[in-house]
Amino acid sequence: ATSLSVLIASRTSVVQANLRVSTYSTLPLPPFRSLTAIDVDVRRSHVFFSDTVLKKIFRCTINGTNLTEVVATGIDVVEDIAVDWLAGNLYWTDYGLETIEVVSLAAGHRMVLFSENITNPRAIEVDPREGVRYLFWSDWGQNPRIERSSLDGTGRTTLVTQKLSWPNALTVDYPNRRLYFADARMDFVEFCNYDGSGRHQVFANDHFLRHPHSLTIYEDW
Template identity: 35%
Template sequence: MDGTNRTRLVDYKTEQPTAVALDLVKKLVYWADAYLDYIEVVDYNGKNRHAVIQQSQVSYIHGLAVFENYLYATHSDPSIGNTMDIFKIHRFNTTEPRTLTSLGSSRGAIRVYHRLTQPKVRSHVCEKDPYGKPGGCSHICLLSGSYKSRTCRCRTGFSMGSDGQSCKKPKNDLFLFYGKGRPGVIRGLDMNVKSSDEHMVPIEDLVNPRAIDYHTESGHIYFADTTSFLIGRQKIDGNSRETILKDDLDNVEGISVDWIGNNLYWTNDGYRKTISVARLERASQTRKTLLEGDMSHPRAIVVDPLNSWMYWTDWEEDEVNDSIGRIEKAWMDGSNRRIFVTSNMLWPNGLTLDHGTSTMYWCDAYYDHIEKIHLNGTGRQVVYNGKQLNHPFGISHYRNSIFWTEYMNASVFQLDLTSGDVTLLRSERPPLFGLRVYDAQSQQDCVRVEQGEA
């Protein structure tokens, strides 16, 4: 039960297994196949397979349970209406299924509630130790092979200590993190494709976390949950979850942390098209709109506090004119606003800066390519337009790599800027949203540079 020793019990003459149930005493596995219209059984070793019943009456089974001599099943035939039948079948002396009741529901699971369905053992290895830890494990104790052996596991975002029992807090130096929907969550991701470490406790119970950023000094991940009309934050160790802004937020799809001034910038694509700012602390009491109007659909935003500029993308839905999409910039107080990049641009999504080389990268979801330009306005060129780009959403840079998310394909890719090689880092269920590299050193280095120049 710790996930090891994965074994295939049945791999032929099965099409749509829709329900499964266990006989814990006799060590048998029962399952129903909705396509082949049968209920069959096999032992824990994958042997002695045989049919219990096979007929049209056991098609469309969605739930299955075992108790004593009977199988109990939920059955719903979509051709005869929105009803669900519950019936039982004698599993050793098979007769016609006996219908117990009919319910006004299309499908559902079924369980038998009885103390005999969860037999006890006198003692087991996951019992709490004198310190209240199950099996001596800091977080999770999982049975391994029998109730006499166990494996310790850590909650997502923590790593196992060398003793195999204790769990260490997340590393907070360098990792990727991204937002996704259905369900809404923000997850961490190691930049080494062979590692499964997530480096942060996931931020859960969200809907559409489309925009994300971070602040190294406080250890916070900031996020805009567009559908919930809020901006919030949580520390990478899972603590201090809070909503910092919730009023007058229509459609926030870009946020950016000024780690030197300790401010948060965001775009708002609502009735009023705006760029706003607030303090990281007491945000709701210190917010101010810096720019309003003359924007179609403001999206991503990044700030460059070392040089006092902010940059943001502006979508245009008119596919006839491909010169309307643009990237603008202004000083971080909202003054000196000007167009930075336009032409051959329609749906500029993600935006990221390489402070070391004074270069900007962005992805365009209409043209399906990644471009770059120097911050002095020269050297614009397409960096990558390969087949992996179908609807890029978030983008981030680290050293010699570009990382991006695919919105509908729900993939995270890495592009090596030297070789041009592309690596798939993770596949998810769609949709995927913003992506950032959490690089604690970059914000610290930038602060030291600023202090040194001062």
């Protein structure tokens, strides 16, 4: 197959990189100001992304059509977004407002999940599967850490606090129930189990890995 691709928020555009044949293309969208976060709802073939200058979150189809504004007011610097493809909810971290929020994509209902003990929220991920239903996020503020809660914001708990400086990126290994994370100051990639146990270093090299901004995982990639 030649359809294995990664979508990248590249400041003014969304770039599609085909990993099979090493080609790149840009989705046919108008130019943006400062795209930062991106996530994909594969089930509905939707792409979500945020612009930190326009202060909006957008959605389009996976081929770049039907561009719409999902969140157009009340946000500041959205650092990362995560879509719950089962319930149809979108989560995001707001560095400027120091909040973590969620919106229902169908009904438009919006709620602040966390606004206390949040200083520099960065990465966010979800595992919405039955029997799991977890929300994960990182904070590289006064007390760098990685946290977890249920998707409704209950059961907040801290997973990782040691040997962290700028936990800048998260991604979920769904089959193995592992959380991968990267530190942009210490230049490493590690993973742990969903309860924070079993921490293991995957890669650490400041020559090849400099200020990692985002992570994703697919099978053995």
